Amino acid sequence: MNRSRIALLLAAAPIALTLAHGAAAQPAPNRVLRVAPHADLKTLDPVFASIVITRMHGLMIYETLFAWDSKLQSHPQMVESVSTSPDNLVWSFRLRDGLRFHDGQPVTTRDVIASLQRWMKRDTVGGKMAEYTAALEAQDERSFTLRLKKPTGMVPFALGSAVGQIPAIMRESDAATDPMKPVTEAIGSGPFRFNRAEWQSGARVVYDRNPDYVPRSEPADGLAGGRVVKLDRVEWTIMPDPATAAAALQTGEIDIWEQPGQDLIPVISRNRDVKVERYSNLSNQAMLRPNHLHPPFNDPRARLALAYATDQADFLAAGFGDEQWWKRCASYFVCGSPNGTEAGTEAFAKPNLETARKLLAESGYKGERVVMSSSYDIAPIGRMAEVAAETLKKIGLNVDLQFADWGTVTTRQQNRSTPDQGGWNLFVTTASGATMQSPVTNIGTNMACDRAWSGWPCDAEAEKLRNAVVEAVDEDGRRAATEALHRRLAEMQPYRVLGQYDQPYARRSNISGVLSAPVMVFWNIEKK
Structure with a gap:
């Protein structure tokens, strides 16, 4: 990174961000958390x-009915109590008191059932x-039951x-x-309210503390426990240029950089007012996703060609720099996790x-644009x-690499049309x-055809083996089923x-309370 460029940005960042915020009234500075997230918010619907x-x-x-703690164990969140029948086929739930949507309406079982039915049509786990x-x-209004066809834990x-x-x-x-x-x-009905009036696509997203929210009494742990908000407002400032975010963090114009660029970590780490830390003990995964609907990758031989053609180290070094931040691993279920087989x-x-x-030749590919x-x-x-x-050009693929903003890319990922039709x-x-x-939970290994994630892989045998994992009654059975599925x-x-x-995050030293969770969350955080 050009150090003179960083110096210029250090000088310019305070002016740029001050102008972006404008003259609107703001809460006290120590009650506003300013964050540079990894991407712009385009889609508001997490289901x-x-x-x-x-x-x-x-x-x-x-909120969700249950929530995972820092060790990915599930605990009641919106649920006050839960019980099961002796045969494990009937689960009974009661919602906790005081749950209200941001428009003042109480949360009822009608909302819960409609939400779960929609989720089951969209998500890998829900499916x-x-x-x-x-x-x-x-x-x-507060109690509902889930009846199962067969037991599952x-x-x-x-x-x-x-x-x-x-x-x-x-x-x-x-x-x-x-x-x-x-x-x-x-x-x-969660601890923050989305401030639509101050949402500026490509620039700024604002969340205000929900004054009517009643947190659970348990200590915060990951996503579980009491979601106690210690701030009045959280502002996401969209900064696609890593050097701009690095400069803003060092001058204090932002408090947290959610995903600092790997090449800038040595630069920001030298600032004694900046701390670089991990918020998860489980490594993340990089992947190359083919579309199974259209040639050539509707043929498993073409997909297997991707595996033989690629060297993980080439990708990881390009994406994440120093090898201290990455490692080779061929496990779909993450090396170092309980399911981390490479079988x-x-x-x-x-x-x-x-x-x-x-x-690739056996798959019938003849040089068509990919x-x-x-x-x-x-x-x-x-x-x-x-x-x-x-890399793929070396094995004869005619690759057309097209760049766009991330929102456009993720929207395109939902498009099932042929490549020449978008x-x-x-x-x-x-x-x-x-x-x-x-x-x-692995979204990429769901091979349930139309119910699979973007790419829509379809394989009845893999789904049969995944069911065997879900239905395994002991640890040995689960491990054997997982290995068979992985093969x-x-x-x-x-x-x-x-x-x-x-992927570490970076914060100013006056920020504390960042929780270890699957994604960064902003309750429990204090700014001094």
Whole structure:
């Protein structure tokens, strides 16, 4: 990084951000947290989109029935009490008192049931829950039951899911809309309110403390426990240029940089008023996702060619710099997690371009244009996409790498049309370790066809094996089922695992209380 450029930005940042805030009345400085998030907020509906920035937004304003703690264990959140029948087929829940939406309406079981039904049509975990669900029934305004077709122990874990599309509880009027279209309202019952009047797409997102919110009494732990808000306002300032964010952090114009650029970590770490830390002990995963609907990657041989063609180190070094921040790993379920097997991946542990070319030819590929969509809004993703394009050209793929803003890229990912009609063939992305570590939550290994995540992989055998994991009754059975599933995934390649990395965050030294969670959350934080 050019040091003179940083010096200029250090001088300019205070003026630029002051102008951006304008003359509007502001709460006391120590009650306003200013954050540079990793991307701009485009989609407001966390049940429609699995985008991390939308999930962060969702957790600000919505709540879920259960919530994961820092060790990914699930605890009641909106639920006051829960009980199960002796055969484990009937789960009974009662909502805690005092739950109200931001418009003043009480949260009722009608809202809950409509929200869960919508989530089950959108999410990997929700779709799996739907397979086991016989009925959702309201008993009264605060009590409802979940009746299962067959026993599974995943109920609290699923209802507290903080990955993919989260089971956010919305107003019935919002949740009852078409699940294939995003909800454009942002009325939840959570600890913050979305300030739509001050939302400036591409520049600024504002959340105000919800004065009517009643937190749980337990201490905060991850997403679980009391969501006690110690600020009046949280402002996200969109800063696509890492040097601008680095400068703003060092001058105190922002308090937190959610995902600092790896090449700038040594620079900001030298500032004694800046702390660089991790907020998760589980590494994240990078991936190359093919579209299974259209040639050539509707053929598993073409997808397997991606695995033989690519060297994880090339991608990780380009995306995340120094090797202290990344490592090779071929596990779909994250090395270092309870499910971190690499079974079935031995053959492509090292690149083999000759084998990749052979598999590509066998798939019937004849040089057709392959569209790869990417963005430099999230710099590591853009850099890894460039590596992918150059690598895949070596095995004969005619790659058309197209860059756009991240919001446009993620919107395009939902398009099932052919590439020449606005669709796509490939994209590079990343996902949290919390998302990918379990066969239940891993959005990329869901091969349930139309109910799968963007890319829409379809394989009945993989889904059968994933069900075996869900239904395993003991640890040995779960491990055996997970290994069998992983071997099938390695063969079918729903996506190419590009390895894993650690993404730290950076904060000013006067900021405390950042919780270890699947994504960054802003309750419990204090600014002195």
